[in-house]
Amino acid sequence: MTGLSKVEISYIRSSLLSDPPLRADGRAPEDFRPIAVETGVAPLANGSARVSIGQPRAGRGHEAEGAGGGTEVVAAVKLEVDGVGDDEEGGKVICSVSCSPAAYPHLSSPALDDLQSDLTSLLGSVLSHPSLCPQNLVIVPGQKAWALRLDTIVFADAGNVVDCLMLACRAALVDTRVPSTRSVEYRAPGRQSGTLNEVPDDLMDVDQSRNGPSSMLETRDPSSAVDFELADYWDEGKVLESRDSWPVCVTLNMLPTIHFLDATSQEETAVPLRLHTMFSFPGGKPTSHGMRMAGAGTSDMTQIGLLLKHAEKYARNMWIGLEAKLAEEEARRSVKAREKFYGGRRR
Amino acid sequence: MSSRIEILNDGGLRSDGRRQYELRDITIEFSLQGHADASVTFQHGLTQVLVSVLGPHEAKMRSQTAHDRAVINVEVNVAAFSTGERRRRTRGDKRLLELASTIKSTFEPVVQTHLYPRSQIDIFVQVIQQDGGLLPACINGATLALAAAGIPLSDFVCAITGGVHSTSSLLDLNTLEENDVPHVTVAIMPRTERVALVTMETRLRVESFEEIFKLAIDAGKVLYMEMKAALQRRTLTLVTALGSGSKPATQATVFDVDELL
Numbered sequence: 001m002t003g004l005s006k007v008e009i010s011y012i013r014s015s016l017l018s019d020p021p022l023r024a025d026g027r028a029p030e031d032f033r034p035i036a037v038e039t040g041v042a043p044l045a046n047g048s049a050r051v052s053i054g055q056p057r058a059g060r061g062h063e064a065e066g067a068g069g070g071t072e073v074v075a076a077v078k079l080e081v082d083g084v085g086d087d088e089e090g091g092k093v094i095c096s097v098s099c100s101p102a103a104y105p106h107l108s109s110p111a112l113d114d115l116q117s118d119l120t121s122l123l124g125s126v127l128s129h130p131s132l133c134p135q136n137l138v139i140v141p142g143q144k145a146w147a148l149r150l151d152t153i154v155f156a157d158a159g160n161v162v163d164c165l166m167l168a169c170r171a172a173l174v175d176t177r178v179p180s181t182r183s184v185e186y187r188a189p190g191r192q193s194g195t196l197n198e199v200p201d202d203l204m205d206v207d208q209s210r211n212g213p214s215s216m217l218e219t220r221d222p223s224s225a226v227d228f229e230l231a232d233y234w235d236e237g238k239v240l241e242s243r244d245s246w247p248v249c250v251t252l253n254m255l256p257t258i259h260f261l262d263a264t265s266q267e268e269t270a271v272p273l274r275l276h277t278m279f280s281f282p283g284g285k286p287t288s289h290g291m292r293m294a295g296a297g298t299s300d301m302t303q304i305g306l307l308l309k310h311a312e313k314y315a316r317n318m319w320i321g322l323e324a325k326l327a328e329e330e331a332r333r334s335v336k337a338r339e340k341f342y343g344g345r346r347r
Numbered sequence: 348m349s350s351r352i353e354i355l356n357d358g359g360l361r362s363d364g365r366r367q368y369e370l371r372d373i374t375i376e377f378s379l380q381g382h383a384d385a386s387v388t389f390q391h392g393l394t395q396v397l398v399s400v401l402g403p404h405e406a407k408m409r410s411q412t413a414h415d416r417a418v419i420n421v422e423v424n425v426a427a428f429s430t431g432e433r434r435r436r437t438r439g440d441k442r443l444l445e446l447a448s449t450i451k452s453t454f455e456p457v458v459q460t461h462l463y464p465r466s467q468i469d470i471f472v473q474v475i476q477q478d479g480g481l482l483p484a485c486i487n488g489a490t491l492a493l494a495a496a497g498i499p500l501s502d503f504v505c506a507i508t509g510g511v512h513s514t515s516s517l518l519d520l521n522t523l524e525e526n527d528v529p530h531v532t533v534a535i536m537p538r539t540e541r542v543a544l545v546t547m548e549t550r551l552r553v554e555s556f557e558e559i560f561k562l563a564i565d566a567g568k569v570l571y572m573e574m575k576a577a578l579q580r581r582t583l584t585l586v587t588a589l590g591s592g593s594k595p596a597t598q599a600t601v602f603d604v605d606e607l608l
Contacts, residue, residue, distance in 0.1 A: 042426075044476060045428040048428070072381075076427075096435070098427075105401055105469065156381030
């Protein structure tokens with residue numbers, strides 16, 4: 001994203017405004033560059049994904065193949081046990097974006113920090129929303145829950161970094177496995193034979209006769225579980241609930257007459273006005289998670305209305321593509337894991 | 348306090364199944380990323396480090412340039428998910444700054460900076476996963492990245508950790524061993540037979556130092572063979588690509604890769 005001269009800017013803009021619209025790499029205005037998605041890149045994390053737009057890496061074993069030059073983002077999810085406040089449900093999602101200085105070599109350190117916090121707040125405003133918080137992040141109701149920390153690193157930026165970030169976040173969240181826990185209850189000796197009694201999560205029901213509600217005003221059933229333990233050390237766990245509610249983002253770059261998708265960094269500099277829209281399609285129904293207009297410039301109501309309709313269409317295509325790829329990744333990894341486990345023994 | 352996992356058991360095996368002097372697997376991948384002139388993913392066992400080098404260019408801040416040589420700028424970033432427990436390190440973290448300045452002072456005599464006065468060479472290190480041996484992995488990755496970026500070096504720099512566990516010496520420690528055992532990091536320049544870096548932050552008996560130092564030097568030479576082979580493979584790929592695009596190969600275009608390195 002070296003500075004573009006006025007001539008270059010007007011060249012890019014006039015080519016886009018011509019009929020038919022022309023782009024430097026010959027794409028149509030709605031075309032994306034090839035997107036590569038890979039899950040499970042950080043084995044220490046509970047879920048992770050790498051997404052690169054444009055020039056995807058050719059894969060292991062191909063050295064110096066010219067892979068690179070696109071936008072590359074790695075996202076990883078780590079779950080930490082956290083105490084829960086009195087009136088909170090429990091479980092929260094916290095995002096952070098870290099920009100590698102190699103991705104923005106022309107930016108000074110404070111400018112890089114500014115960009116980081118910008119992207120963090122954009123991501124956080126969408127993903128940390130309480131309505132998106134999955135139910136199975138709660139371990140011991142009212143006391144302990146998982147705090148889901150989503151860390152993303154931008155390794156390279158060749159334009160359209162927000163779309164790439166949201167794709168990586170969604171892929172990492174879908175890939176996340178929450179360790180299964182069992183609630184543990186301590187009972188005073190004398191009532192039961194042992195002092196420790198394990199109560200499986202799904203079968204837990206509070207014994208009303210033993211410690212009934214202390215007053216008529218108490219409407220919550222108090223859970224007597226105070227601690228938890230991991231059910232199985234080697235089992236990776238269950239997937240996050242409501243996986244199909246995490247949104248994808250489509251960024252529409254706006255010119256007075258047309259709009260286009262997936263801008264390269266030069267196109268981004270030449271056309272600064274853009275609209276980030278987040279959509280998810282749980283059960284096929286479109287749900288909007290937010291939108292943000294960025295860059296210098298103004299637009300009008302009719303244009304924004306039209307853009308939103310188009311954005312939903314583009315987002316649906318992206319969603320379908322991502323879902324197919326993620327299903328393929330899951331299948332590939334479970335086959336690989338099975339082969340690794342059984343492969344030597346079958347012979 | 349005794350740990351449940353033995354550093355070195357009676358059969359001579361360590362906690363991850365290696366022998367005393369056995370090094371972990373090394374994987375080297377060259378890739379191009381963004382604006383970097385060269386980018387290497389160096390994986391040493393479970394420690395994975397991505398090093399990008401931006402070749403000599405005009406310095407961002409004029410005040411930091413030297414009139415007769417290039418200035419090397421190293422920045423280290425550790426991913427929050429790199430260790431077992433998530434730990435977010437900000438850019439100004441003291442440990443990271445110390446790591447960066449160690450790498451810088453290791454490479455200052457090696458890179459031929461006098462060829463590029465008033466310019467800056469950037470080395471960006473991104474730690475993706477760490478399991479012990481972080482400084483050696485960064486140094487080895489930086490050597491390969493500098494070589495791949497075409498920056499003239501007087502020699503390779505190969506680094507390795509070594510430790511002493513109650514009279515037995517161990518090479519190439521992982522996290523478990525680093526926390527338990529006094530260890531030293533040695534970086535050598537294999538062809539010129541010089542030592543570029545020796546650091547130790549724990550307490551070690553003086554008698555045991557000589558043995559582990561010699562062992563580390565031998566291990567550095569082994570690493571050199573691996574790194575050189577990887578770099579040669581990559582250069583061969585590039586040369587083949589160059590040759591296939593031009594006119595039929597003549598004597599002038601076919602040249603021995605060994606002579607280049």
